[in-house]
Amino acid sequence: MAEYLVLIYQDESADTDDASREKIMKGHMRFGEQHGPALRGGNALQPAGTATTVRADGSGGFTITDGAFAETKEALGGYYLVEAADLDEAIALAKEIPMPSGGVEVRPVRPM
Amino acid sequence: MRPGRPVDVSVEAAVADAHRREWAYVLAATVRVAGDIDVAEECVQDAYARALTTWPAQGIPDRPAAWLTTVARRRAIDVQRRRATHDRFLPELAGADDEGTEPPGIPEIADDRLRLIFTCCHPSLSPEAQVALTLRLVCGLTTGEVARMFLVQESTMAARLTRAKKKIAAAHIPYRVPELAELPERTDNVLTVVHLVFTTGHTAPVGSDLVRTDLVEQALYLARMLRTLLPDDADVAGLLALILLTHARRTTRLSPDGSLSLLSEQDRTRWDAAEITEGLGLVREALHRRPPGRYALMAAIAAVHAEAPTWSATDWSELVGLYDLLVIIWPSPVVALNRAVAVGFAEGPGAGLKALDELAGEPQLASYAYLPSARADFLKRLGRIDEAGAAYAEALALTDNAVEREFLRARLDDTGPAAI
Numbered sequence: 001m002a003e004y005l006v007l008i009y010q011d012e013s014a015d016t017d018d019a020s021r022e023k024i025m026k027g028h029m030r031f032g033e034q035h036g037p038a039l040r041g042g043n044a045l046q047p048a049g050t051a052t053t054v055r056a057d058g059s060g061g062f063t064i065t066d067g068a069f070a071e072t073k074e075a076l077g078g079y080y081l082v083e084a085a086d087l088d089e090a091i092a093l094a095k096e097i098p099m100p101s102g103g104v105e106v107r108p109v110r111p112m
Numbered sequence: 113m114r115p116g117r118p119v120d121v122s123v124e125a126a127v128a129d130a131h132r133r134e135w136a137y138v139l140a141a142t143v144r145v146a147g148d149i150d151v152a153e154e155c156v157q158d159a160y161a162r163a164l165t166t167w168p169a170q171g172i173p174d175r176p177a178a179w180l181t182t183v184a185r186r187r188a189i190d191v192q193r194r195r196a197t198h199d200r201f202l203p204e205l206a207g208a209d210d211e212g213t214e215p216p217g218i219p220e221i222a223d224d225r226l227r228l229i230f231t232c233c234h235p236s237l238s239p240e241a242q243v244a245l246t247l248r249l250v251c252g253l254t255t256g257e258v259a260r261m262f263l264v265q266e267s268t269m270a271a272r273l274t275r276a277k278k279k280i281a282a283a284h285i286p287y288r289v290p291e292l293a294e295l296p297e298r299t300d301n302v303l304t305v306v307h308l309v310f311t312t313g314h315t316a317p318v319g320s321d322l323v324r325t326d327l328v329e330q331a332l333y334l335a336r337m338l339r340t341l342l343p344d345d346a347d348v349a350g351l352l353a354l355i356l357l358t359h360a361r362r363t364t365r366l367s368p369d370g371s372l373s374l375l376s377e378q379d380r381t382r383w384d385a386a387e388i389t390e391g392l393g394l395v396r397e398a399l400h401r402r403p404p405g406r407y408a409l410m411a412a413i414a415a416v417h418a419e420a421p422t423w424s425a426t427d428w429s430e431l432v433g434l435y436d437l438l439v440i441i442w443p444s445p446v447v448a449l450n451r452a453v454a455v456g457f458a459e460g461p462g463a464g465l466k467a468l469d470e471l472a473g474e475p476q477l478a479s480y481a482y483l484p485s486a487r488a489d490f491l492k493r494l495g496r497i498d499e500a501g502a503a504y505a506e507a508l509a510l511t512d513n514a515v516e517r518e519f520l521r522a523r524l525d526d527t528g529p530a531a532i
Contacts, residue, residue, distance in 0.1 A: 049275055050282040052236035064235040066279070086286040087236060088294070106236075108283045 003040065005079065012047050043081070044110040052087065054094045055103030062095055069105035077102070081109075123167045126176065131160055134177040136252030140224035141181045143231075143287060146188035149249065149277050155191065159184035225250055226337050227287050233301040234285045241276040246305045247312075248273055251330040261312055289341065299342060303351050303407065306334045310355050315513065325362065331355055346398045350407030353394035357414035360387035372519035376423040388418045409438040428458035445474040446482075453486050461493040481510035485520060492527065501527035 015024060032039060048068040057063050080097065084090035087106070094104045139156050146152035159180045173179040232245035244262065247253045253261075259269035279285070290298045313327025335352040342348045364378035395415045398408035413434050420426040435451035448471055456464015468487050477483045488503035504524040511517055 046282040050279045052283065066236055066238040066241065086284040087234075088286050088290070091236070106283075110282075 007076070041081070044112075046108040046110050048107070051105050051107040052091065053103055053105050054091060054099075056099050064091065068107070069103060074102040123164065123172060126167065126172045127160060127163045130163070130176040130180060132252075134180065135160075136250055137177050137225065138180045138184055139249060139252070140228040142184040142188050143228055144224055145185045146191065147287070148281055150281070151191055152184070152188060155184045155187040156180070158187050223289075225334075226289055226341060229302055229305075229334060230289055230298060231280060231285055231287045233298075233305050234280075235298070235301055236283065236285060237276055237279065239304075241272060242301060243305050243308050244269065244273055245276050247309065250334070251309060251327065253327075295342065296345075299338070299345065299348070302334075302338065303347055306331050306338070307351060307354075307407070309334070310358075314358060315516075328355070328359055328362070332359055346401035347405045347407050349394045350398035350405055350409075350411045353391045353398060353411035354407055354414055356387045356391035356394070357411060357418050360384040360391065360418065366515070370515065370518075371522070372515050375417060380421065383418065391415065391418065403441070404437070406438060406442045409434055409441070413438070426457070428454055432458045445471060445476045446480070448474075449477060449480070449483055449486065456486075456490050461490040465490040465494065479510055481507045481516070481520075483507075484510070485523075488523065488527075497527050 015021065032042075051066075051068040053065045053067060053069050055063050055065075082090060082093050084093060087108075090106050094106050097104055135156065138159065139152055142152040142155055143149055146155060162183055163176070163180060167173070229246060229250045232249055233242045237245070240262070244258050247258045247261065248255060255270050255273060256266045258273075259266040262269060264272075289295075309327055310331035313324040313329075313331060332352075332355050335348070335355050338345075338348045339352050360383050361375075361378060362384075364380075364382050365373055367373045367377075391411065392415055395408065395411045398404065399412060401408070404412070413431060416427055416431050416434070431454040432451065435447065435454050439447050439451055449468070452464055452467035452471065455467045465487065468483065468490065471477055471483065484503045485507035488500045488507060491497075491500035491503060501524060504520055504527060508517060508520040508524060511520065
């Protein structure tokens with residue numbers, strides 16, 4: 001057996017009414033019931049607007065910017081799910097992650 | 113005459129006054145208890161509404177801000193408790209604590225505003241959002257006023273502020289002064305924002321007033337708070353010095369008839385001597401660091417003007433030297449423009465004009481009224497009156513500040529046929 005990370009992408013401006021959200025939520029619950037044994041974990045994320053990007057600046061420091069990681073030649077290479085008291089603590093942790101040629105996006109998980 | 117009516121009018125006036133002057137203080141003190149800016153804003157609104165119904169009977173309190181803060185904080189605690197019983201999984205609120213029942217002392221309020229400014233200037237927020245949030249939440253400007261400063265529609269600014277506040281809440285941006293180790297890198301942003309509040313107030317980009325004194329005073333207040341927090345920081349000392357040395361000239365920037373009064377025309381005996389003395393001391397301190405930072409250099413430039421007994425006694429070569437240093441660490445076309453003006457006074461209008469014309473292609477200066485207006489001044493001194501008139505007309509087309517427009521129009525008239 002092998003493990004896979006399945007990433008969900010969606011248009012944040014679509015399906016914003018309560019009925020659509022309800023429908024999507026029900027769909028996820030059904031998916032979870034049907035495939036429970038195969039699922040190792042999963043989370044809904046806060047919108048991309050709440051993301052913060054951390055990049056090494058090449059001289060020992062970091063630049064911190066508002067918004068999601070803008071991919072150009074970088075590709076998603078891995079992930080950590082971390083617990084932190086607040087965004088400062090999460091960013092401090094993120095800075096410890098090796099990122100020689102890219103950076104990390106810190107995105108809050110939506111509380112259930 | 114209906115009895116009681118004058119009382120109501122005075123209560124309404126007192127509430128309006130407390131809203132204009134103390135809203136930001138009350139908000140900052142409430143955010144810490146509420147742990148959420150939107151909730152805090154609602155609680156503060158409720159407290160003002162309560163004042164309107166309570167003060168007519170109970171009288172206006174001696175310290176309205178303390179009364180409003182106590183009411184708003186109590187309300188925030190209620191909201192918190194209700195939420196907590198509804199949702200046991202309420203995430204730990206960043207920076208919230210249990211001190212809310214205590215009536216606030218003034219130093220505590222000052223600390224609260226300092227906390228709030230570090231939240232508003234968090235590096236994970238976009239630079240525009242940082243300034244907008246600080247103006248709205250720490251300086252207490254209305255959304256409409258902030259929108260006018262950014263030259264955007266009120267609805268656009270409201271959406272920008274909402275998005276930023278949503279990020280603060282969802283990403284748990286903490287509400288606290290950073291720890292000592294992080295302070296230097298976090299203070300940089302705060303200084304940038306305070307400097308922007310100051311420059312915005314010093315020459316309001318639009319409107320009928322040249323100076324928004326309230327904004328300059330907010331910037332002065334914030335810079336003083338930062339100085340208390342970081343007494344050894346050269347950048348903080350430099351920024352505070354810059355604000356003081358400029359603020360010291362506030363009463364002389366306008367003539368009695370409301371028109372713009374240039375540095376060369378100002379009555380220097382009316383400059384605020386106490387602020388100049390304080391500013392000069394801070395400049396010396398800020399310049400001790402090598403190499404000096406940009407606020408220290410800008411303050412040193414303001415200090416040269418403050419120390420000159422008359423316009424003609426200004427040490428222009430000292431100014432050119434300071435601008436030479438400033439343009440290296442802060443290569444902005446606006447700094448280069450100011451340097452060119454100083455060159456024009458140190459070495460003559462011909463040299464100044466030459467330095468200005470080297471900046472003609474700068475895209476950042478394309479719509480900047482000071483470039484054609486400085487050119488016009490040098491052209492006039494060189495006796496090239498027609499060209500000067502054209503340059504004043506160009507400057508006039510580029511400025512939206514009513515006082516500056518009036519000044520330029522008068523200069524333009526001086527170059528017209530009537531003046532010859």
